[in-house]
Amino acid sequence: MNRHDLKTISEQMKTKHGQFKQKVCVCCGAGCLSSGSEAVLKKLQEEVKLKGKENEIEVVPSGCMGPCNKGPLVKVNPGQTIYQQVEGEKVSVIVDEHLIADRPIEKMVLFSDTREKPFINSQEDPFYKKQHKIVLADCGDVNPESLEDYVFYGGYQALDKVLFQMSSEDVIAEIKHSRLRGRGGAGFPTGIKWETVYKYVADQKYVICNGDEGDPGAFMDRSVLEGNPHRVLEGMAIAGYAVGASKGYVYIRGEYPLAIKRFELAIKQAKKIGLLGANILGSAFSFDVEIRIGAGAFVCGEETALIASIEGQRGTPRPRPPFPAESGLWGKPTLINNVETFSSIVPIIACSGEWYSEIGTTKSSGTKVFALAGKINISGLIEVPMGTSLREIIFDIGGGIPGDKAFKAAQTGGPSGGCIPAEHLDTKVDYESLVALGSIMGSGGLIVMDETSDMVDVARFFMEFCMDESCGKCVPCRVGTKMMFDLLTKICQRKALPMDLERLEELAVFVKETSLCGLGMSAPNPLLSTLRYFRNEYEDYVNKSQALAGTR
Amino acid sequence: MPKISVKIDDKDLEVEVGTTVLDVCRANDIDIPTMCHLKGLVDVGACRLCLVEVEGTSKLLPSCTTKVQANQVIHTQTDKLKKYRRMITELFFAERNHVCSVCIANGNCELQDLGYKVGMENVRFPYLFQNCEVDSSHSKFVMDHNRCIMCTRCVRVCSDVEGAHNWGIMNRGYQVRIIADFNVPWGDSTTCTYCGKCVDVCPTGALWNKDATQGSMQKYPQAVSDLVEKREMKS
Known part of the structure; x- marks a missing residue:
């Protein structure tokens, strides 16, 4: 395969798609699949055929469209009309x-x-x-199981551009110019990381x-891998071209069988026609990619x-x-x-670093994908420019809290992050602002909690997670998370004394400062941030314990 | 080897490039406690006792794996570090069942020494009292998991020095355990060479000779360090 063939595929696809008057995308992301979108896809295809319109109407599977709790979703193009909760008779109604x-x-x-x-x-x-979709731009339109479809949407043009018009230094300069930071x-600034690896000389x-x-x-990563591998x-x-690597590995967690399946297929397709x-x-550039499947350890997300x-x-x-930039896999x-960082590369190369750097804030450019979950009306996948406020994300995009309950806190960054209370809802979300609030950007999980959430219990939940997932190598994380979990349990059982709260705080700071890796260093964050904003809830528990002790 | 200057605890020192902070300190009578470190074995930075403060770095760095850089100013004995070292020691004692009075290593134990060194008068954290196995299936040695602190010296000496790969690690978090082969009784291991290096490097009473009695077990970690040094000189 050469450059000409790539063009041919693109033109063939244009002709093919041009034949159709309408394109119907059925979301086949994990969320919609679990609510039965595969059957919807099949039924739609059958109905269209039944009506003799299979040459006018194209029905294809696609990746995630966003509002996951409204699935199965069906999108009709042109017009971008999305139908929600499509099932049974609704399919025929849409067709007719x-x-x-x-x-x-x-x-x-x-x-x-x-x-x-x-x-x-x-x-x-x-x-x-x-929203501003860059990473998810074609997700929901492109058929994730078709390389040709990806090429139709401009796929592999950026690789072509890089290979024939840019040097490694040019690519790195462009990424640096975009000010993209690791998602x-x-x-960490992506361009600088690439440059560091590029500069090391190795076979x-x-x-x-x-x-x-x-x-x-x-x-987020799941949806990207499933929706646009x-x-x-x-x-x-x-990236391989830029840093001088000829071999790549994709490490996907074993709990994502669909992502693994689709990525395997993508690799196979790309290899078959010489794009890998x-x-x-x-x-002159050669590059090969292999999948490695995680076996269920959270800590394996640490590089x-x-x-x-x-x-x-x-x-x-x-x-x-x-x-790793100096001595990583097998010492190389x-x-x-x-995943999200790599997904941001193609648009930066295709448009320009300049264009990307103008999106978002001065320190954090571009967009960020968030997974909205918890007590929120529309849970699902969104992508917003950096600097969007939490209020906009939760209320304007996410539709607010169900049942007219009051917002209590937003948890970002998962077990490594923290809880952000209502008074900071207008914070513009970027890397620095979230750290200042005692949380982190993290990979993009955003869990919304309403007034009924017990913040001590939230801290306990995340501590249990870290305790279970600690690898057991260093002492502070191995024993410290267990100690903190036990103390939090004691508080929740109303058996704690003020002294226990002191111990808990002492341990939290200690584990944060002395642990070996990011898991331990950030494990106390949910605890510390809830202590910072919801200390009264901890004290309530402790006071109740003492009141109870009087009656025992 | 080119030399660089560093300042450790107000001492101005000239040291060779590539030396670890710990080695510099040990060579200059600066006392930093360690548990997982043993000269001759690959350092893993797991016990966190040797953490030091380096000016200009917000994180505490393990001195065993951190190499000195020119003009660094390093503090090894700050109040914070001393406090953390005591806390780590407390967590060691609270994690499993370290009952010195009935331990074969009583009086010859690095963990016990550490307790005295960091001034641990009591353990302020609740003991976990984990129910750990005592594996006495081996004809020469015993593994008492109650006394194990997961320093992994045994694992490293077995794979890197003896080359037998008898010891491994299983489970996660506080339930992590040292295992023989794929978790078989030590006596059933097909890889153990009966060399006893793991027993010699074990800092506590977790690994011991079968004939040992309370307080009688002597360890010789230095023997392994010397062995490695001799091998290096030979090659």
């Missing part, structure tokens, strides 16, 4: 009314149950209007994509533990430095980025 008679059905479209005046064009709905959570370098998303309530693959190949392998598109796991060792972290310079 919308597809054939061209009369969109207002009472069945997205949010028709909650909005007085729902939007026929879904993109006009506040849920979509406030795994810590926010072999590696690129690793970290898809071991393990935070409770987070499903080729985008990640292309980003990795570009030796001399890609006829250039050094992940590398140990790929090497076939016990997945435990090791002290840094040396950083290794670039390790998160």
Whole structure:
């Protein structure tokens, strides 16, 4: 395969898609699949065929469209009309009314149950209007199981551009210019990381994509891998070219079988036509990618533990430095980025670093994907420019709290993050502002809690998670998380004394400062942030314990 | 080797490039407690006792794996570090069942020494009282998991020095355990060479000779350090 063939595929697809008057996308992301979208897809295809319209109407599976709790979702293009909770008879109604008679059905479209005046064009709905989709741009339109479809949406053009018009230095300069920061959570500047790996001289370098998303309530990377796997693959190949690596690994957690299946397929398709392998598109660049499947350890999301796991060792972290950029997989310079980071590469190369850097805030450019979950009306996947306030995310996009309950806190960053209370709802979300509030950006999980949530119990839940997931290598994390969990349990059982609260705080700061890796260093965050904003709840428990003690 | 200057606890020192902070300190009579470190074995930075403060770095760094850099100013004995070292020691004692008075290593135990060194007068955290196994299936040695602090010296000496790979690790968090082969009784291990290096490097009463009685067990970790040094000189 050479550059010309890529063009041919793109043109063939244009002709193919041009034949159809309408394209119907059925969301086949994990959320919609679990509510039965596969049957909907099949039924739609059958109905269209039954009506003899299979040459006019194309029915395809797609990735996540966003409002996951409204699934199964069906999108009709042109017009971007999305139908929610499509099942049974609704399929025939969509075919007869919308597809054939061209009369969109207002009472069945997205949010028709909650909005007085729902939007026929879904993109006009506040849920979509406030979003800015870059990583998820084609997710929900492109067929994740078709390379040709991806090429039709401009896929592999960025790789082509990089291979034939740019040097490694050019690519790195462009990424640096974009000011993209690592989307795994810590926010290290991606361009600088790439440059560091590029500068080390070695006979072999590696690129690793970290898809071991393990935070409770987070499903961003999953949706990207399931919804647009080729985008990640292309980003990795570009990274390989930039840093001088010929081999890549994708580490996907074993709990994501669909993501693994689709990514495997993407690799197979790309290899078959020479978009992976030796001399890609006829250039001198060779790059190969393999999947490694995680076996259920949260700590393997930590880069050094992940590398140990790929090497076939016990997945435990090791002290840094040396950083993987210097000595990573099998001691070789290794670039390790998160799924979302790799997904951001293609648009930066395709448009420009300048364009990307103008989105978001001065310190955090671009967009961030969040997984909305918890006590929120619309739970699902969203992408907003950095600097969007929590209020906009939760109330304008997410539709607020169900049952008119009061908002209490938003938990970001999973077990490594913290709880942000109502008084900070207007904080503009970026890496620095969340750290200042005692939380972190994290990979993008956002759990909303209402007035009924018990914050001590929330802290206890996350502490239990960290205790279970601690690898057991270093003492502070191994024993400290267990001690803190026991103390939190004691508080929840109303058996704690003021002294226990003191011990808890002492341990939290100690574990944060002395642990070996990010898991231990951040494990006390949910506890510390709830202590900071909801201390009264802890004190209430302790006071009640003492009152109870008097009656015992 | 080129030399660089560093300042550790107000001492100006000239040291070789590539030396670890711990080695510099040990060579200059600066006392830093350690548990997982043993000269001759690969350092893992797990016990966190040797953490030091480096000016300009917000994180505490393990001195065993951190190499000195030119003009660094390092503090090894701050109040914070002393407090954390005492807390780590307390957590060691609270994690499993370290009952010195009936321990074969009583009087010859690095953990016991550590307790005295960091001034641990009592353990302020609740004991976990984990119910751990005592594996006496081996004909020569005993593994008492109650006394194990997971320093993993045994694992490293077995794989890196003896080359037998008898010891491994299983489970996560506080339930983590040292295992022989794929979790078989030590006596059934097909890899153990009966060399006893793991027993010699074990800092506590977790690994001991079968004929040992209370307080009688002597360990010789230095023997392994010397062995490694001799091998290195030879090669």
